Amino acid sequence: MRFCTGTVTAAALVLAACSTPPTQVVVQLVADPAIEAESARVAVEVVSPGGELTRRIAERGETPDHEWPFRVVIVPARADSDRFLVTAEVFDAGGASLGVQRAHAQFFRGQTRYVRLRFTDSCRDVRCQERQTCADGACASACVEPTRDPETAPSMGPCLQTRPLMDAGASDGGLPLDGAIPDGGPPAVPCPEGDLSTLDFEAPLSLPRCPGGIPCETSPTGRVERVESGSALAPPAASPCGVALLRASVFSSASRNAGYVVSEGGPHLRAWLWLPSAGAEQIEAKSDLLAIVAGDATRDLDAPRVALQIDAGRLQVVSEAASADVGEAPAGRWVCASLSVTEGEARVHVDGVEATLPVSASLAAALGEGSHTRVGIASAGAGENALVWIDQVAVSGGALPCAVP
Known part of the structure; x- marks a missing residue:
């Protein structure tokens, strides 16, 4: 994966051919020998200051160019595209992450500059915040100034500005960028309090990677990360509760794609979800939310379950042998969604709409013997790039309806 054959255009950035114009940054991906040996695929995501995304995933060995060291050539597609955030992640054959590296960098007009991202054994299990990357086993600033010499380590540089500082106009969905809730009101359900098991993502390192324990995040063909x-x-729009939230994104996959967070307990689950309203990041493949x-929900996408599922823009509650329509999937805003299983029935609430579905005795018994909850994108079939944002996951032994008490 040198991204040197063909050109892929995004709204503000390009992963481009090797014959790109002179204004470009070449991102070199290198790794320790153990990481190279275990690696099966490399995923790269580029984000412009306005939030436009370009993503690619490549299988190692798919072509002669799909080998270490990988190279990504990034060029601006607009005159006002002056900076970018690049995130690279390496996976083994089983889908486990071998590390994440980031760089916030800028373009230099009429120049080719270089950024080197190194995947090391010491950074395998290190989780860093959005403006950080891992170096020598610890989190450090990801804001760098690209160098003229590909062999020179980059120096510290300016960071990508946050969205409220952008003069970027409306998003693809026509929504404001000022942090306001688009529908003009506060959350329709209070933020969780009391004896609930919650994942609020406020702690920078709140989710260890599987199999480090539960709760955990797992991303066989995608990425799950904390953002603010x-x-x-x-x-x-602002997070409904606090300032931090989870971003689950998946990469194009011929077999399945998944990026989700898993927690223990049940049988009642509630979370805030934001589905993109337009563009390439909408969920097209049939997927559990x-x-x-x-x-075990950490890897087995085929395990018996009840789920709130999105399919062709509509929501449904599904079990192993039945389904019930919930309605059109709300997009472009925060919505509360809950799922519960009690007395042989699955019940879902989404944005004020309720649907129920009978659950077989065998599935109810299996869930009663031990269950996990899963929130994010999980598809057992092929899928394209997609994402969902998640906030305040709550799990309880009692009902968690999406309604103000």
């Missing part, structure tokens, strides 16, 4: 309101990686899964 106002970031170019966040939706254009919320699920209560019998047994």
Whole structure:
């Protein structure tokens, strides 16, 4: 994956051919020998200051160019595209992440500059915040100034500005970028309090990677990361509770794509979700958004479960042998969604709409013996690039309806 054959255009940035114009940054991906040996695929995401995304995933060995060291050539597609954020992640054959590297960098007009991102053994399990990357086993600033010499390490540089500082106009969905809730009101359900098991993502390192324990995040063909309101990686409206939220994104895959967070318990699950309203990041493949899964939910996408599923822009509640329509999927705003299983029935609430579905005795028994909850994108079939934002996941032994008490 040198991205040197063909050109892929995004709204503000390009992963381009090797014959690109002189204004460009060449991102070189290198790795320790152990990482190289274990690696099966490399995923790269580029974000412009306005939040436009370009993403690619490549299988190692797919072509002669799909080998270490990888190279990504990034060029501006507009005259006002002066900076970018690039995130690269390496996965093994089983979908486990071998590390994440980031760089916030800028273009220099009429020049070719270089940024080197190195994947090391010491950074395998290190989780860093959005403006950070891992170096020598610890988090450090990801804001760098690209160098003229490809062999020279980059120096510290300016960071990508956050969305409220941008004069970027409306997003693809026509929503404001000022941090306001688009529908003009506060959250329709209070933020979780009391004896609930919650994932609020406020702590920078709140989610260890699987199999480090539960709760955890897992991303066989995608990425799950903590971001903050106002970031170019966040939706254009503020997080309903606090300032931090989770961004689950998946890469194009011929077999399945998944990026989700798993927690213990149930049988009641509630979360805030934001689905993109337009553009290439909409979820096209049939995918679970919320699920209560019998047994291990960290890797097994085929485990028995009940789920809130999106399919062709509509929501439905599904089990192993049945489904019930919930309605059109709300997009471009925060919505509360809940899923519960009690007394042989699955019940879902989404944005004031309720639907129910009978659950077989065998599935109810399997869920009663031990279950996990899963929130994000999980598709057992092929899919394209897609993302969903998540906030305040709550799991409880009692009902968690999406309604003000």
